Structures are given as C-alpha cells and as structure tokens.
Amino acid sequence: MTHSFSQKAGLLSHHTIKKSVVVVLIACILYPFSSLKAQNQDSLMLRKLYDYYLTKSKCYSNLDYLATKIGGRISGSTQAEQAVQWAKRAMYAAGADTVYLQPCMVPHWVRGQKEKCSISSTKLKTTTGLNCVAMGSSVGTGAKGIKARVIEVSSFEELEKLGENKIKGNIVFYNVSFDQTKIKTGSAYGEAVKYRSRGASHAAKYGAIGSVVRSMTSVADNEAHTGNMTYDTSISKIKITTIAISYKAADLLHQTLLKDKDALLYIETHCQTLPDAPSFNVVGQITGTEKPNEFIITGGHLDSWDNGQGAHDDGSGVVQSIEILNAFKALGIKPKHSIRAVAFMNEENGLAGGEAYARYAQINNEKHLAALETDAGGFTPRAFGIDTLNGLYNKAVKWKNLFAPYLIERIDVGGGGADIGPLEKLGVPGMAYEPDVQRYFDIHHTAADTFDKINKRELELGAAAIGALLYLIDLHY
Amino acid sequence: MTHSFSQKAGLLSHHTIKKSVVVVLIACILYPFSSLKAQNQDSLMLRKLYDYYLTKSKCYSNLDYLATKIGGRISGSTQAEQAVQWAKRAMYAAGADTVYLQPCMVPHWVRGQKEKCSISSTKLKTTTGLNCVAMGSSVGTGAKGIKARVIEVSSFEELEKLGENKIKGNIVFYNVSFDQTKIKTGSAYGEAVKYRSRGASHAAKYGAIGSVVRSMTSVADNEAHTGNMTYDTSISKIKITTIAISYKAADLLHQTLLKDKDALLYIETHCQTLPDAPSFNVVGQITGTEKPNEFIITGGHLDSWDNGQGAHDDGSGVVQSIEILNAFKALGIKPKHSIRAVAFMNEENGLAGGEAYARYAQINNEKHLAALETDAGGFTPRAFGIDTLNGLYNKAVKWKNLFAPYLIERIDVGGGGADIGPLEKLGVPGMAYEPDVQRYFDIHHTAADTFDKINKRELELGAAAIGALLYLIDLHY
Helix, strand or coil: HHHHHHHHCCCCCCCCCCCCHHHHHHHHHHHHHHHHHHHHHHHHHHHHHHHHHHHHHHHHHHHHHHHHHHHHCCCCCCCHHHHHHHHHHHHHCCCEEECEEEEEEEEEECCCCCCCEEEECCCCCCEECCCCCCCEECCCCHHHHHHHHHEEEECCCHHHHHHHHCCCCEEEECCCCCCCCCCCCCHHHHHHHHHHHHHHHHHHHHCCCCCCEECCCCCCCCCCCCCCCCCCCCCCCCCCCCEEEEEHHHHHHHHHHHHHCCEEEEEEEECEEEEEEEEEEEEEEECCCEEEEEEEEEEEECCCCCCCCHHHHHHHHHHHCCCCCHHHHHHHCCCCEEEEEEECCCCCCCCCHHHHHHHHHHHHCEEEEEEEEECCCCCCEEEEEEEHHHHHHHHCCCHHHHHHHCCCCCCEEEECCCCCCCHHHCCHHHHEEECCCHHHHHCCCCCCHHHHCHHHHHHHHHHHHHHHHHHHHHHHC | HHHHHHHHHHCCCCCCCCHHHHHHHHHHHHEEEHHHHHHHHHHHHHHHHHHHHHHCCHHHHHHHHHHHHHHCCCCCCCHHHCCCHHHHHHHHHHCCCCCEEEEEEEEEECCCCCCCCEEECEEEECECCCCEEEEEECCCCCCCEEEEEEEECCCCHEEEEEHHHCCCCEEEECCCCCCCCCCCHHHHHHHHHHHHCCCCHHHHHHHHHEEEEEECCCCCCCCCCCEEECCCCCCCCCCCEEEEEEEHHHHHHHHHHHHCCEEEEEEEEEEEEEEEEEEEEEECCCEECCCEEEEEEEEEECCCCCCCCCHHHHHHHHHHHHHHHHHHHHHCCCEEEEEEEECCCCCCCCCCCHHHHHHHHHHCEEEEEEEEEECCCCEEEEEEEEHHHHHHHHHHHHHHHHHHHHHHCCCEECCCCCCCEEEEEEEEEEEEEEEECHHHHCCCCCCCCCCHHHHHHHHHHHHHHHHHHHHHHHHCC
C-alpha cells in the first residue's frame, strides 16, 4: 500500500485520484490520530496501573511475610520449602488461574555453626576477632579450624608470582577493594567477584590451606558478604576453606600484617554439602485469552542467602513479579497471551531452577515472547534493558515517552538475567528491570539484607514499571 | 561568515574557490573536531572530578560532624551558631581563599519542652497518647494545655461549610493524606502542606482553639513531621496552637472519633517566639582568575529543624556545596569566575539568609551568572532543573551527553530554590539539583532525619554532579 501510494503520489491531479489512493490517503491522515489514540489509551492504562500499585498493591506486605516470617532461604533449606509453599499460596491469592510447581534438584549446602576468624600476633600481643562469613559451596574446617600465616595479595598475578614457595601451608588473603569510581556498582562487583568465586582454587593450586577475601561492598562497614564459590578442578583438585571478612576486618588484617607479617590467622567453618535436594520453581499464570500457549514472563528468585532475610536479593523481585497477577485481577485486564510470574529456585548457588524452567518450556513447546528478570534489588526504578531479538527492543523503545512520567528515562539495548539465561539460550528475548543500585552492594549477601531496608514506594514503583511493560508487550504483540 | 559562505557555496567550481571561502571551509571542517576535542576535554575533566568525589571527598565526614556533633540547628539556636562557626572552618579547610559571614536577623522560635497530645474517650474508657510535634512559629499552650472535642475535616471547603457553629471552642483535625499516586513526592507535599502552613488561621477564623494535621509523609509510620506555619492575619488575627501528629496517630484519632465523636483531645505545647536574633550566612569563595566579580554559586541551608539532625534537610546540600571548594583545590582547578559555596541561614522559618545574600549581592554590585540550590536531600542524582534566563538552559542542555555516563539523564527546563529565590528575583538564572526523592518525605522534618539515613555514594554522586555542572559553566562562560 505504501509502495503504490508513493508511485501514484507524483501523478496526483484533481481528476486522476483513484479509489485506492483515496483509501491510502485517508489511512495516512488517520494513522497519526489512531497511533496517538493508541498511545493515549496506553497512557491512561499505565496511569491506572500505577495508581493500583501505589495505593493497593500487596508486594510490600508480601515481602514483609517472605523476608521476616520465612527469612533467609538457601536452596534445600526448610525455609526454601516454606517459601515455595508461600509463593504457591500468594500466586493463587493474587489471581493466578494456574500455579505450577516445577521440580528441580538443588545443591544442598549448609553453613552449620557460625564461622569464626581471628588474627593473633605474638609480636603485638594481640588476638582480634574478624567478622567473617564462609562462602556458599565451600568446605568446612570443622571444629579444629585452621591456623596459619597470611599471604596478602591484590591479584591472581601477584599470587602467581609468589608461587608455591611462598604460598604453601599458608592462608591467602585477596585484599581487593571495590573500585568506587565505577558509576554502576555492578561493574565494581563484576571485577572483584572472581576472587570470591575462584580464589580458593587459585590459592589451593599453590598449596594454600585456606583463602580469605575482602567483602565485595561499596561501604566501609563491618558486614561480611557471602556469595557462591566454585571449586574449579581445572585449576586445582584440592578443596580448601574460603571466607569473606568485612571491609573493616580486612583493613584491620592488612594493618596487622604490616606490623607483623608472622601474625597467624585462625579460621573455623562448619559448612557441609549434603546430597542434592528436591525443590521447585513456582509459576503463577493468568492464561491468555487469545494465545494461551504464548508466554510473557517476569521472574525473581525465591532462594536467598541464609545469613540475611533475602529482602532486596531477591524477595523484592519475587513479590514484584507476583504483583502483576494482583494488578491484572484488580483492573480486570485479560491478557491475550499467558502472563507468568516465576519464582525461580536456586539462583544463588546453582541455577537449577532457571535450567528447569527452560527445560519444561522446551518439553511443553511453550513459545515465550519475552522474559523479564528483576534481581537487582527493590530500589527506585531507572531503566529497562531489553534484547534486540525479534524486534523486542525496537518495539519497546517506542514506549519510552509512556514511561517518562514515571521517571524511567532509559530503555537500554540488551537485557536478561541469571535465571532466564537458559531460556535466552533457547532464543527468547530477555529483559532486565534496572533499579538504582547505588545502595545495593552495601547489603548484598549480608545479614543486613533485611526488610527494614526496603522502601515501600521504591518497591511499588519498580513493580508498577514491570507490570506496565508486560501489559504493553501483551497488548501490542 | 556563514552568510557569505552560503552565498558563495552555490557558485563553487574547481577554479573559483576564493580565499575567504577556503578559510570558511576549513573552519567548517575543523569545527566539529575542535568541538569534539572540547567535549573530550570536558569529558576527561568530569571523570577526574567524579574520581575525586568518589574516593577523596570530605562531604560525608563533614556531614557526619554537622549532623551528629552539632545536630538540629534551628535559627537562633546555639547549634545554629555552632554550625556557622563550623561552616567557616570547613570552608577555609576546603580551600576557600575568602570566607564571608553575611549578617542577618533571624526569627528565634523555640520549641521548649516536648509536646504532648492524647485522645480520651469516656465512652470507650481509653486515653491514648499520640506522637506529635508542634509547628515551627506556632504559639504554645503552656503547661495547662488545651482540651476539647475534635472536628475532623478533609479540606478547607469542608471546614467552611461546618462554620463557626460547629467549630467554635473545638480543635480542628485536618485529616489529609499525601496523594501516593503522585510520582514526584514533592507534588504530594505541595498539595498537603497548606493545612500545615495556614490551617491554624483558617481554624481560628471559625473559633477553633487549636488545629492538628496528619503528618506530611509518604510512609505510614509513627514519625511526627514538623515544619513552618504562618499566622495569616488576613484570615484571622487569633493565634492558636497547631501540631502535626504521626500518620499512625492520625489513623488512631480518626478511628477513635468514628467510635466516639465526643472524645476529647489534649494538646500541650511549650513553644515561644523570642526577639529576632543575629545570625549569618556563611559564604566560601575561590576568587576567579579572570572575572573575580562574576559569580557562580551553589548553596544549601545551614539551619534545620530542631527535632532531628538535619542530615538530608539540608546538611547534605551544605556539604555538597562546600565540597566544590575541596574538589577544585584537589584538582588544581583555577576558575575564571568566582565560585562560591553558600551555607544559607534560616530557610526553614523565614528565608532571612536568602534575602540577605541577594541584598549584599546588590549592594556590592556582584554579577551572578548562575545560582544552584541543593535542598532535596542527599539522594541518588537524577536531574538538574535549569532556568532558560540568559541562555543558561540552552547551554547546559548541550552537556547532557557529558552527564549520561554518570546516570543523570535529564536536564529539565526551570530550576531554583527557596534560598536563591531573592537572587532569582534580581534576574539571576536559578538551578536546582534534583536527586531521587522517593524516600525524602519519609524523614522530612522528623526526628528520623539523621546521619544514618545518608548513603555515602549517593551523597558523593550528588556533590560530584553539582561540582561538574559548575565547572562547565565556569569554563564555557
């Protein structure tokens, strides 16, 4: 139609306008109005969605329950099982017409008794306790602990240079701070996290009996930050204990070593890895009225570290995802496609849930139009990251002006997340909800990731943004 | 030149290119490069500024001192005087070559003993304390207090309808909540605040003996929010006591009145207004190398409410402003124009400082190129608001891409603030630093506006944004 119009447009005169041209002309005149009308309708519906989320949503009270009544919920724990049952109830209560429990086998690592760490100097006549936390998946020392000299390094390169001669029988201390000049705190985390994840194997390669990292944090406080580690058998087959100490403890250890390089570090951890345990993703669905076997999903992860309440990480993502069910029910929105809120299991130490979800999607031949992950904390909304795949980004970026009144100024190219990673590998365009993460790494994986750190409005605004985006995708696909 | 080029451009041929055209052509070819080079240089300097602010700045430790060592500092108080002396020292320490104390007479209102409020119902056999705070500038009841029935209204219109017949001898309760659907919390505040500022006079007009407002807050907690009020003699000449009760107390009062409309409210406040007191703005200056009598300023207000520590409001703005002196010193930046950090006195209940600053600027014939106010809390940066006056906005909006890497996505038309208002009236373009204010009204004017609510990175990123903007204005004017 456009082509025929452009051919004929040059020939237009008062008496040669043909019927087809008239139709095209009218369409062209009306198009901006109909487009404007659609945008206006979208705009009105977004306002309704936001009104709902900011006055009637249940995500804050849901998170209160999940974080404070259930608490930390590492895969395989009783709390994780309670969280699964809670999510099922919460999704039905939110208006899901179907709730699936998707089985998956998860690693079952347990921390055991609280870790101990102290630095003793005969020269200085001091013994000082250091606030510490064992890494997820790490082996325990048992009650006897380990005690040895400390070799402080600032990189793997430095470790390698020192070699077995200096390292053997000692404990390696990776004293690597966050780069505070990175504006996106996630970049600083990305740089530092390798010492947490692979530090033990690198240290073990040179005969170390334990490894310690400075906590991955933006803030100089006394919180110890846990997180997962991997014994990388391509580096070393020996499994040694590995802990994080708080930022302040790392400073103190560094200062002590400057004064007495023979000071001895004691570490006692009681971690164990039990046989894999059965668990579940929880999937709540509003079945689509027109294309029930086409899916648009939003998810967060239900498991969390055991030392805190998993409020920001990622209770917030779970309740934000569940809230879309509540919102659609409250506003009587009947989606064309099936909308799913997914509470993934085992993001923190295995991704068994994410893999299971993708496997079931494949087995059941479910077509996923788009998958969003919200796993960066329940902070004030800033942006979405959206895959270019299947034209999703190009479509979404046109909605930028719809989100501007809600102070979401950016729609970035590219998005996804750990849990939806396996789904993305199957060709599903991924999306990431991007809140402001300046405060995230203050509390990430610590005992301080608690419900009182959640701001109700910030959480709700994030949930609303996600709800609005999925609403638009459903409507315009 | 452009004109002559466009005339000749159409006539260009291999042999008719004249010298002037060549010059213009070269200029045109080089222009984008020189512009690009300037942008690159700006970009490099912004990176240096941010590196300084995020690793070496003193704004966080300065705020720690101001908020926790000095604390709440209402105009006329000993703490306000201490804050003046501290600001003077801090500005010299930050590298100001000149520090001015600008005298001004400020209102001297004192709260006296902690307020009391309770609701008693004979019918329900209950007496319940309500967390409350007297309004700034309000009169006290003294130790005898007042006790009366409560007339609850949701607007001035409702009050007017009830009239003297229903109101006389009673206490008016303005039960008006924040509109949570407003995305910008400042808009919700703007709507509700009239009941705080003029509620007493409207109630007094109909013979009420006291007035109470629901706290101006985004959060349903038990903090009572103070703030200034005015006895508007154009409405009523009678001065009655007026307090704010917490959100939860307001709910409780409302519920009690539903059950027993004859319940009696007791209010006891001990406020007094003493004679005006001498005080000061504190102005720290780096004198310009080229145009010392042309000024670019950034300011916050040094005074705060007495019930909290004035950490966000507006200790953060004061230390962010002072930090530009530290930054320029640290990086060896010698501004062309004089740069000033201004700690204004008496923003909360009078604006005597803002008026004094403008008066001195006028007397001393100081030309101000631009004035920025930072008084919306030390939260994560979002935007600047900038006046169109003298082409300032048009200039600044071109720097948008320089700020994008620092996650400042918006440069809005129009900006200013209460303290720089009098200066703006003299024709100076105003600018506002706009952080994310979703959490601001949780703690605004409460006992909870304390240093522990400040996030170091968010405060520093804000300070850096302000420093960078003033750097660019100085360089490109």
